[in-house]
Amino acid sequence: MARPAIAVALPSGESAPVAAELRAAGFTAATVNHPDELEALLSSRRDIAVAILDGETDFDQSLEYYALLRDNGRAIPALMVVSERTLSRINGTSGGVEDEYFTRPYSAESLRWRVEAMCIRSQTVDDGSGPILQGGPIETDGWAQRAVVIAIFNPKGGVGKTTLATNLSSALQTRRGQNVMLVDADTVTGHVATSLGIDGVRTLADSWLDQSEGGPFETIADIASAHPSGMRVVSLSSSPLNTEILEPARVADAINNARRGFDFVVVDLHPSYSDLNRAIFEIADRILVPVTPDVPAIRAAVQLTDYADEAGVRDRLALVINRANSGVTVADMERTVGMPSLALIRSGGLLFVRAANEGRTVIEMFPKERITEDFDVLADRVLGTPSAAPAMKVPFGLFNRAKVPARV
Numbered sequence: 001m002a003r004p005a006i007a008v009a010l011p012s013g014e015s016a017p018v019a020a021e022l023r024a025a026g027f028t029a030a031t032v033n034h035p036d037e038l039e040a041l042l043s044s045r046r047d048i049a050v051a052i053l054d055g056e057t058d059f060d061q062s063l064e065y066y067a068l069l070r071d072n073g074r075a076i077p078a079l080m081v082v083s084e085r086t087l088s089r090i091n092g093t094s095g096g097v098e099d100e101y102f103t104r105p106y107s108a109e110s111l112r113w114r115v116e117a118m119c120i121r122s123q124t125v126d127d128g129s130g131p132i133l134q135g136g137p138i139e140t141d142g143w144a145q146r147a148v149v150i151a152i153f154n155p156k157g158g159v160g161k162t163t164l165a166t167n168l169s170s171a172l173q174t175r176r177g178q179n180v181m182l183v184d185a186d187t188v189t190g191h192v193a194t195s196l197g198i199d200g201v202r203t204l205a206d207s208w209l210d211q212s213e214g215g216p217f218e219t220i221a222d223i224a225s226a227h228p229s230g231m232r233v234v235s236l237s238s239s240p241l242n243t244e245i246l247e248p249a250r251v252a253d254a255i256n257n258a259r260r261g262f263d264f265v266v267v268d269l270h271p272s273y274s275d276l277n278r279a280i281f282e283i284a285d286r287i288l289v290p291v292t293p294d295v296p297a298i299r300a301a302v303q304l305t306d307y308a309d310e311a312g313v314r315d316r317l318a319l320v321i322n323r324a325n326s327g328v329t330v331a332d333m334e335r336t337v338g339m340p341s342l343a344l345i346r347s348g349g350l351l352f353v354r355a356a357n358e359g360r361t362v363i364e365m366f367p368k369e370r371i372t373e374d375f376d377v378l379a380d381r382v383l384g385t386p387s388a389a390p391a392m393k394v395p396f397g398l399f400n401r402a403k404v405p406a407r408v
Helices: 012-024 035-044 059-069 084-090 108-121 141-145 161-175 204-212 248-256 275-283 295-311 330-337 350-357 370-383
Strands: 005-009 028-031 048-054 078-083 100-104 148-152 180-184 232-235 264-268 286-291 317-322 341-345
Touching: 005 012, 005 035, 012 028, 012 108, 035 048, 035 059, 048 059, 048 108, 059 078, 078 084, 078 108, 100 108, 108 248, 148 161, 148 275, 161 180, 161 264, 161 286, 161 317, 161 370, 204 248, 248 275, 286 295, 295 317, 295 330, 317 330, 330 341, 341 370
Parallel strands: 005 028, 005 048, 048 078, 078 100, 148 264, 148 286, 180 232, 180 264, 286 317, 317 341
Antiparallel strands: none
């Protein structure tokens, strides 16, 4: 099936490798160096799906390019390439709901995957009979409700990371009426699907390997498995041996593009500072840090705050104190780590074992247990809603989606 055309209006040093990468992927890449050239291109072709524009070298010229994309009834999405500094000044000012920003430095391959996602989302179709046609008017209401991406991470294993991810997702889905996708991004020791009793999982690595051999493009939502709780579950890989295809920027883009159609995307991460994890930190709105009341777990959380300062994501961190009814006090943990605690989860003992043996969550199997109340409180804090029985005094609204801008 023929692929759409992409207009490339980048500086000469970037235009050539980007166009070459797009052509290798089967796109028609048309490079332009002046607004007149873009106007002529748009007049001669009706299959331009995306225009890649430089957002800072010559901003006046970029505005001319952008105006042409909206001229004569057109609604062609723009992918604006900018620096991190420029993005911090203009983030949230995109002129169209389908427009996106992409930051320098970047690889041509990672930019190409962003274009792939934009083409899918723009609802362009090609039945082989002629030019690409827009699939009807663009619905804008859903974009104001784009999912909050929550990463679950601690550089130390054994602190209840997967337990937190699965049960928070279940509480949001079954007890708070949210539409949740749970992503197992631990490509080394991940066992989300197994603990939830989901067999025959088609992973993201499976999908991308098939696509590399001529198979169809699939989004994360396409391959996600349904759990009886109602949430959708997807694993990046079923084995650490076939993860080479999981290029970090491409994975982050796939998760980012799964925001539409869900209220929350919860991502369970491996306990390491891998390139994949760092790419997901960049697109996460919040990073929940499960910590048990013991010295090794607390030291790991302190290490994370140091990393977060350097990476510029410190403001997204919040502690979730697991097995909170033993060991170090909450006040001591907050003071030592230098991070606010969002909620307390008491020790669940055999309840988690019994739930996992049934392929379910504690939330589903034991709705009246006090530990389920703890997850209810956490879900309410995530939603920015005061709970009837708060676990501790922490500021409400930390995860209020009205206050969290969608990241690109």
